[in-house]
Amino acid sequence: MRVAILGVGTVGEQVAKILIQNAELISARSGKNITPVVGVVRNLNKKRDVNFELTDDINSVISRDDIDVFVELMGGVDEPYKIVSEILKRKKAVVTANKALLAYYRYELANMAGETPFGFEASVAGGIPIIKTLREGLSANDIQSIKGIINGTCNYILTSMMRDGANFSDVLKKAQDLGYAEADPTFDVGGFDAAHKLLILASLAYGINARPEDILIEGIERINDADIYFANDFGYTIKLLAIAKKTANGVELRVHPTLVPKDHMIAKVDGVMNAVSIVGNAVGETMYYGAGAGGAATASAVISDIIDIARGISSPMLGYKTQNAVSELKLLDKDEILTHYYIRLKVEDRLGVLACITNLMSQNSISIDSFLQTPNFDDGDMTTLFFTTHTSREADVKHVLALLRDQEFIKDEPFMMRIEQ
């Protein structure tokens, strides 16, 4: 079985390296010799540690008849979509690690692929076989919810903030120094990377054809030491969760920093590690943990797809042979999300303020579950108030926050996080 690698960066090099290092095992498991024969690169002058042909002419490669599997590791969206479409037209198998490509074009690609194998295990949670788990391992289940820590950068930052009390920008800088965060961190810390991955998981679970712009995405940039204090004091940790949840009114898809009870299994996942908790109506809760990034872990997933193709893959790409069973599932409007909320308000420390706030809340159907005011966060004539709510409607909470923003006793932009019980 002959493999072309389109984009020979960190992951591409590791795919080639592991195919050689574990060649005997892989051949015994797959029944075929799997060999990288050509790689496409942008810059042929850059030194690379590979022992196969390299070219910068991608068109000459995708038209070759002697290649059985094309591994797309180029990155981007429109360019790989064009390339992969060409390959699928020629009925050649594709394996990709490109979550952005799938976040936008997974249904178009599935239609084009038809019976042609299309692997994308590496697109979510790196080396954790979470695509296979949802598509095959848990196929008997009506999936109730998915909760994922699927951005290692955010989990590293939040773990450091919770553990050492460090502030966001200091930890971000350290993460950048360690190579855990990009120079421009927005895609990670803003929740967009996790959102791309969530959309892929949501298709496997619910057949939902949503795009990033359709769903709720919030990042971790505004979390401060007061939030960390509250979380620790009330038995929570803070995680950026990507959540897909089936409710009576539709499917919730959302990415945001979340307060999670410390004794929940997913709250125990620290540092750059990823984990996905899935609740099925038969199996109950299961959780999958491992490295969500890194060349070798991602290559592990890429190669598992190639081996599946060698063995004769037989699962429908997005988990459904027919969409009829899930066609009635609709994405729930962001405003209709129902959950528990945490609200932090920096206010003037004077008579009447708390009464005004609690009045505004109760007038807008926000019922308070717990409240904290502590001298630790007194600041001159200012103080910080912390609230958690009973189950509330997203639109109601946002409306109250907008009303509060206009009060003269509110001194900072109100801050809100959602809570998973």
Added chain:
Amino acid sequence: MRVAILGVGTVGEQVAKILIQNAELISARSGKNITPVVGVVRNLNKKRDVNFELTDDINSVISRDDIDVFVELMGGVDEPYKIVSEILKRKKAVVTANKALLAYYRYELANMAGETPFGFEASVAGGIPIIKTLREGLSANDIQSIKGIINGTCNYILTSMMRDGANFSDVLKKAQDLGYAEADPTFDVGGFDAAHKLLILASLAYGINARPEDILIEGIERINDADIYFANDFGYTIKLLAIAKKTANGVELRVHPTLVPKDHMIAKVDGVMNAVSIVGNAVGETMYYGAGAGGAATASAVISDIIDIARGISSPMLGYKTQNAVSELKLLDKDEILTHYYIRLKVEDRLGVLACITNLMSQNSISIDSFLQTPNFDDGDMTTLFFTTHTSREADVKHVLALLRDQEFIKDEPFMMRIEQ
């Protein structure tokens, strides 16, 4: 697709129930309608909540031509082996949850099955798709180690002992009352159930054809309050681990209570839950967590196998198309295991005893890593000594324990546990 259920107990009833409850989803995912049409039971008079034909004549069922998949849920070893062999001779697909059958006959069954689908996802760790993960999800990896909490009874008991300081027999009784432990608990608390499951995982990882009698199996019955005290004091928790490990000298397969550092992910798995940590040379460590038993969780795994068959399963039953890549892997002799040890000795509290013990250890290549003696465990003129060792050879440790047993200052049977760092 027509399914026969051989053995309609808790799991069988759940298989039928979930096939009906999730029928639309399962049909969309598999492309086929999957219907239970007949069940075999021992006692036809017992009331069962199923809406298909029941019979007590198994031979009439296994010879039927209109059945596509036979689900074996009878339990036992020799009887199901005979029945399943008959079914495979007729080239009919088999799905089983029977770990004992596989612990003894997996290679014979794989040979008989050939290209006929044979699913056994439910045989290890209930609803966690760990068979699929090892066979497919991590197929690119040279597996370095597997560490599993794969007996919920033991994990429930050990969690209660660690958390509440309760003693073994009290917690066992409570587990029996709650239905987590059998009236005769030996199979679970003695480590035999976990050993059966470990042998299945070891075949997928290493192609090792071992039987229960070939491997090291120790139970949790002798763990006492002193061990719990030591574990807590030194930052460990105690878990019954099933371990498969590739070493330079062979593959270690062993089941025993183990001291595990509390910050390790698998140490955080509490109560009746199961988890399996797998280290691959590409992916690093991944961990899989969920319910290891229970009718619905087990049925989830059984049905995922049936759906794979409907989709056209294509993976080799035990993970290898050819065994040549792993044929040189040999089971390491129990005596040659190298690990860290914990030793508890109840001794007379007098001059010279410690010197004698440490001399015996050093003369037999046992190097002490830490030592504890505390007034908490003084008992008249007796006290308890706790040791941990640097990496030692199993045979050396056993030899020292045999020598110690003969010393007149030793008052109780010496107790040893292994440590995973």
